Amino acid sequence: MININMANTKFKSFQFPFEKGKIREFANAIYDPNPIYRDSQYAKSQGFSDVIIPPTFPMTALFHVESDNIVLEVMQKLGMDPIKSVHGEIEYTYERPICAGESLRGEINIGNIYEKAGKRGGTMTFVELEIKLFDTTDRLVAIVRNTFIEKG
Amino acid sequence: MNEIKYFEDVKEEEQLPGFQHTITRTHIVKYAGAGGDFNPIHHDEELAKMAGLPSVFAMGLMHGGMLSRVVTDWAGDGCVKKYKIRFKGMVWPHDTLSFQGKVVRKYREGGESLVNCEITVVNQKGEQNIEGEATVRLPSRK
Numbered sequence: 241m242i243n244i245n246m247a248n249t250k251f252k253s254f255q256f257p258f259e260k261g262k263i264r265e266f267a268n269a270i271y272d273p274n275p276i277y278r279d280s281q282y283a284k285s286q287g288f289s290d291v292i293i294p295p296t297f298p299m300t301a302l303f304h305v306e307s308d309n310i311v312l313e314v315m316q317k318l319g320m321d322p323i324k325s326v327h328g329e330i331e332y333t334y335e336r337p338i339c340a341g342e343s344l345r346g347e348i349n350i351g352n353i354y355e356k357a358g359k360r361g362g363t364m365t366f367v368e369l370e371i372k373l374f375d376t377t378d379r380l381v382a383i384v385r386n387t388f389i390e391k392g
Numbered sequence: 393m394n395e396i397k398y399f400e401d402v403k404e405e406e407q408l409p410g411f412q413h414t415i416t417r418t419h420i421v422k423y424a425g426a427g428g429d430f431n432p433i434h435h436d437e438e439l440a441k442m443a444g445l446p447s448v449f450a451m452g453l454m455h456g457g458m459l460s461r462v463v464t465d466w467a468g469d470g471c472v473k474k475y476k477i478r479f480k481g482m483v484w485p486h487d488t489l490s491f492q493g494k495v496v497r498k499y500r501e502g503g504e505s506l507v508n509c510e511i512t513v514v515n516q517k518g519e520q521n522i523e524g525e526a527t528v529r530l531p532s533r534k
């Protein structure tokens with residue numbers, strides 16, 4: 241049974257360093273050869289302080305959170321059954337680009353929890369997991385919103 | 393490498409240049425290491441079969457990440473305001489995926505010149521694996 245009382249609560253905080261080598265490795269794994277993700281000189285010539293991150297890079301926050309498996313940990317705390325659950329969607333919102341060398345403060349929050357009727361009968365429960373990233377002046381830089389769906 | 397795309401030069405319904413990848417287990421493993429998704433369903437063949445699947449399958453964020461190039465190659469670097477993807481179908485080794493996008497709307501809002509795009513990943517059978525949308529901030533000549 242999903243614990244609906246956990247909707248709109250803080251879950252964990254963490255520190256997220258954005259590292260050039262990791263950005264290059266990630267760009268390689270998504271097969272994007274753009275030098276903006278690899279070449280500091282090129283990035284500076286384009287007006288950035290160093291290489292920037294690809295748009296989906298922030299999920300590597302997983303490496304910086306104290307947990308063996310943060311998604312599983314959240315599901316357990318919520319009472320979700322991982323076998324019946326899927327990653328439904330993910331949305332990244334940016335106030336500005338993020339560069340290598342930055343270190344942002346991260347907050348993981350549980351967002352809304354709601355139900356919808358499944359197309360083949362049964363109930364689907366939607367759980368939002370949100371990661372907010374703040375700079376050293378506490379300005380919001382980016383938000384990652386995940387929606388996980390447990391099928392009834 | 394990328395030319396500057398100006399807001400004024402964008403046409404609604406314009407197609408974004410696309411590309412294809414044929415997915416292998418190596419793609420999946422590379423992304424698992426880079427992205428941090430060590431869920432064994434994506435790399436442990438025995439476990440996937442015991443779970444009743446024909447084989448391992450790719451994590452959505454792998455091809456979801458590959459898709460971002462459709463937007464950034466076209467719009468330029470550092471322009472993404474929003475990138476949203478919905479996972480619709482599973483991706484298996486040997487699938488050939490087409491990554492595509494098109495402009496759906498250009499508008500000015502909150503002092504920014506914005507363009508909304510629809511982006512998609514479709515497999516060799518025409519099945520949609522990812523349905524998505526992106527919003528980019530573009531420089532204006534004005």
